[in-house]
Amino acid sequence: DTEVTQTPKHLVMGMTNKKSLKCEQHMGHRAMYWYKQKAKKPPELMFVYSYEKLSINESVPSRFSPECPNSSLLNLHLHALQPEDSALYLCASSHGDNYGYTFGSGTRLTVV
């Protein structure tokens, strides 16, 4: 398995809802990442997990809460989002810096 799988592919949520995005990889990668991508813009790093521990939080608002239950899974819990949070949320994983990342196809989130 050489892929990063993200579910759901699309999500519409209200501003008072609680939802979760899921990401899974079975490549034995030690690092996993959440990125946010707006239309026609580059991905922006949100969180980095290394060996299941949060190593980087790029000053992301607390309405986004990451979780890494084990080395293969990464979740992003969403609560009280704003319409401007609508974007494509990408998960990625890697062995380490020299190898580059493997990206999932993303979850397209719309906040109404």
Added chain:
Amino acid sequence: AQRVTQPEKLLSVFKGAPVELKCNYSYSGSPELFWYVQYSRQRLQLLLRHISRESIKGFTADLNKGETSFHLKKPFAQEEDSAMYYCALGGSSNTGKLIFGQGTTLQVKP
């Protein structure tokens, strides 16, 4: 400051013409450079990494530390090369972060 600059938002060429997508970087440590490609409605894919010095789909890129550049080149563009291309910077000082340039849309006309 760590930064990646892709000066061209859009590069439009005819099929069979040479292509060069420019990328310059700013980094205090030993850089690790990558090119990613995003075809329409597809996931972001790793195209090249400087450390492997490989050629994928006819594309090559050479790291020039003197000019702090990592330009992507292909001698003869194909229509299927039309996509968004991102240059990305990692490195030991980045502690796992990958910083992306703003991207260049390559449009190959028939």
